[in-house]
Amino acid sequence: MNILIVYAHPDPQSLNASLKDYAVRHLQAGGHTVQVSDLYAMEWNAILQADEIPERADHRADILREQEKLRWANTVIFQFPLWWFSMPAIMKGWVERVYTLGFGYGVGEHSDQRWGDRYGEGTLAGKRAMLLVTAGGWESHYSPRGINGAIDELLFPIHHGILFYPGMEVLPPFLLYRTGRMNEALFAEACARLGQRLDTLATTAPIPFRRQNDGDYDIPAMTLKATLAPGAQGFKAHLAQPPSLL
Numbered sequence: 001m002n003i004l005i006v007y008a009h010p011d012p013q014s015l016n017a018s019l020k021d022y023a024v025r026h027l028q029a030g031g032h033t034v035q036v037s038d039l040y041a042m043e044w045n046a047i048l049q050a051d052e053i054p055e056r057a058d059h060r061a062d063i064l065r066e067q068e069k070l071r072w073a074n075t076v077i078f079q080f081p082l083w084w085f086s087m088p089a090i091m092k093g094w095v096e097r098v099y100t101l102g103f104g105y106g107v108g109e110h111s112d113q114r115w116g117d118r119y120g121e122g123t124l125a126g127k128r129a130m131l132l133v134t135a136g137g138w139e140s141h142y143s144p145r146g147i148n149g150a151i152d153e154l155l156f157p158i159h160h161g162i163l164f165y166p167g168m169e170v171l172p173p174f175l176l177y178r179t180g181r182m183n184e185a186l187f188a189e190a191c192a193r194l195g196q197r198l199d200t201l202a203t204t205a206p207i208p209f210r211r212q213n214d215g216d217y218d219i220p221a222m223t224l225k226a227t228l229a230p231g232a233q234g235f236k237a238h239l240a241q242p243p244s245l246l
């Protein structure tokens with residue numbers, strides 16, 4: 001497979017750098033071709049420019065290179081440390097600039113009957129994506145009743161709004177918590193767990209987000225049909241199976 005790792009960490013000595021190096025080695029040893037977009041090393045310009053907004057889209061060489069990598073990839077891994085409950089700003093800026101009109105959004109025919117190709121369809125349809133995220137907090141802090149909020153909910157805007165929106169199937173994330181207590185044994189354990197996830201990228205069941213154009217939503221309101229998941233609201237409503245069955 002062709003695998004793209006979009007990677008955001010400024011320090012080549014970090015835990016994230018070690019995990020990224022492990023992932024690249026492991027995937028290459030498995031016969032895959034890997035490209036890494038190392039955003040800090042590339043000095044990625046994360047600031048969307050005035051002449052890149054849709055009406056005046058003037059695609060820059062750096063944007064086109066990243067779009068080409070996305071087209072090339074069968075699977076895309078987004079790796080980052082959780083910073084203030086989300087991705088580092090440099091990666092958000094990568095999304096804002098690379099997902100141009102006609103590439104990341106505004107794809108397909110748009111009418112009152114069909115709201116374009118998005119949420120399961122679009123430029124990146126047929127590809128798989130996975131987040132690889134490290135967090136200082138404990139797993140329990142991110143559990144369904146944890147004080148930080150449930151990790152599935154914190155990651156929903158990335159999973160659903162950034163990965164599923166332009167068409168990718170979204171695999172459950174690889175999460176590494178409590179990074180402050182890392183040592184050699186725990187790192188080896190994390191690599192073993194990560195290796196298993198990398199070995200099953202092609203076969204792991206994706207998160208069952210509802211596809212926009214499969215009939216689950218009223219058009220053009222784009223609300224979930226009243227007969228589906230009655231009572232469910234918010235993020236969970238967009239899962240075709242309730243989380244308890246996952």
Ligand SMILES: Cc1cc2nc3c(=O)[nH]c(=O)nc-3n(C[C@H](O)[C@H](O)[C@H](O)COP(=O)(O)O)c2cc1C
Pocket residue numbers: 009014015016017081082083084085086134135136137138179
């Ligand atoms: C700016 C910043 C913001 C952070 N925000 C969070 C956070 O919201 N939740 C959390 O659990 N850890 C947070 N952390 C801790 C990092 O997630 C943790 O240090 C990182 O995952 C460890 O990996 P690294 O050694 O590769 O940086 C934050 C760290 C920094 C520097």
